[in-house]
Amino acid sequence: MKKLIQYSTIVILCVGCFDTNYITDPKFIDETYMGRESASTKIVDISSRIISDKLKVTLDVTPGAMYTLQLVNIRGEMADNHGFTANSSTVEKTLDYSKIANGSYDLTLMDTNGNMTKVPVIIKH
């Protein structure tokens, strides 16, 4: 009888440990917060198509949304990446490409919906 009481107590305690909601309706917490929904993903202006080191780029974006500015060579390989969360609708970025090899590249701006715009850039040191 004593053992029965002990087992019953353990079973009751164990069952009480489970969140039945979790079992029947699991809730996954999205730990990868990707910012606000982007409503605009545009490269408005760049300082020059042919650059030797610094490139100043003006973007039309959505405050709170996350973006990536990537420099991609003609083989599709990423030479540089700059991720950021927009803090205003017009964002200016100055990118240092002084250590990037000479060549023809695409500068791409991509939002978290996969929307992308790009402009060609030539780096000539």
Place this chain on the structure above:
Amino acid sequence: MFKKLLVLLTVPVLLHAQPIFKWHSNTITTDINGGAITKDDTIEVKVSVNPNGTSVRSAYFDFQHQKDAIQMLSVTRGEAYSANAGFNVINNYYPNCKFNRNANNTTNNSRTNWNNANYTCNSNTVPYHAINRINISVSDANNLTANTYIKIRFKITNTNAGFPYDSIYFNFGIPFDASGNEITGNTMEGHKGVWVQLSPNANNLVVGEVKHSANVSAGLKGLMRVSVTDTMTQPTEVTNVAVGGNGAFTFAQQLQVNTPYKFRLSVPADSMAALSLAATTVSDFTAAQQEWITQNLDKTFKNTNINKGMKYWAADVNENGEFDGGDLQVLFNAVTGLDTIMTAPAGCAANCAITIPIFYGAEYDNTPLTSWNSLMTGKVIDIVPGPVEYAIINLNGYGAGQTRFYVDMREFPAGVAPSSVKWMNILDVYSGPVTFMSNDATWAFYKVASSFTKATNGTSAYNASIRNVNNGNVDYAISSNAKFSVKGIEKVHVRTTTSEQTVDLRYALKGDVNLSHSSLVTEQQGAIYGSGNLVVPDGRSIDVNLNNVVVTGNNIAIPFTVDTKTLKLTGLQFEVEYDATKVKFEKMDINTPSWVSFVHPMGNVVRFGALDRDLKNIMTGQNLVPFKLHFSALQPGVDLNTSVKIRPTMDAADDKGNQVGVNLNTTVIKLIGANFFRNP
């Protein structure tokens, strides 16, 4: 001591000083007017002299050239001496003679070359060459300057196309000084021959084009070659040439005049299977399926989806000589990627080339809808010049524009039935299909859809073999022989003449029912790609939208979103390529209306699609997602930077089984990890 040393050092130099003659250049590319060289042009070649401190004046030369093709016209003074200097030319001409060149008579020492000179003079064995011995006498009070010694003009005569040209050779030149003494030593320098480079099209026997499919990749087009062999049972290759992206090719002196050849088109063996897989897609199956299931009760076809004889040939993938239900199963297996219709034979892969079916343009366009098989496998007659009038052209013998062509029954080898002949190459006046009509004990009669203009207006190169019977302009007898062969599909027969002829070649692939990857027929029934899209001539198309993917975990889904616009689809197919070191293909979700689907991973390529074998369960509408590809990341997904590429193999079919176009918004789907969006 110093004086003796000076003498010792100086004497050898004085003893060996000699003038040097050489060609001004070793190739001449322009005529005397500065234009590209064509036949009937005049060219000028120059011999330069460097007197090298000597008193050289006169010289005795030996030149070789082609006596008929490159005729010597004149020798005129150069600028190495005064315009008032005495100048005299004496020439001895030796036609049908050739300088037998060897290591002992092609040195830089003219006297050595002369001493070792050896000639063959024979009009039969040396039909093309001649020697000119030219003695040049120059009298001038002053020594010569380093400049042109003589200028020689030649006429490039109007020889037959494909003439075997040879260089103009400078065999030796013996110099004499102002006192008439021979100057010995190395008096020649540089190349001994001058090559006369005619304009690229000035000597062609064959000017041809292989009409490419626009859907064949530029890389593969660049690897295709036209191979020319003789007509022996075990053929020997005479020459070959790459056809390139525009499909153009020429043959000049690589071929002989008035000679039969076989032309083949080869591709690298390791490209064959990929080309075949790209060529056979869902609309090839649906087109064949629709044609099959709508056949008439008498087993004839309506020719709605398959409306060309070449398409029936392509649909006969089990190669039993007819289009039947068995072909559908083979086609379906090929569409799904389970089987490949055209492959290289075992042991033939890298560095091995195989031929693909090749046809004349007229044959390709006009292959009949019903008797296409006998045309492909029938006999060929080559009517070539001969001693007896074994063939007769009877204009309009079977009605306007339908010639009755007679072939003497004595020309048929034992066992060859006149009815088995489906194709004729008649001199240079006709090459194409013929229809056997009847025969009697003397003649076999064929209907030929041609007016034989070249035979009747005197422009044939074989006009001497054609007789206008009774000058009636109706019957033309041909002094000829008939040569028989099996046509086959791996080659075309080409007989060179003495003038340039045009050859229009096409290729086709078994299983490519809509000819999308074969040559276009004249009405452009096939499809072409543009900017990664599939475009069909009638312009009907669907839109397919693909989006880049931001990867937040290790599972990646790529939906294919379709807008069929007004079309009703019964088939859809794609191929994607990915980096197998970064992602792994897991599965595909399919959301199509009761279609048969297929997913065939092939290394880092996935071939997938679906089709309705009944052509009844249509898919139509906007924002449809018939396919969703699932990949898993082989590294943390949030750090992933790769892409999935859409390969050119894509296809769509409507509810009639016909091919429709596909407009893609992109051919590259970027997969970018979430960490790339974070601040660096």
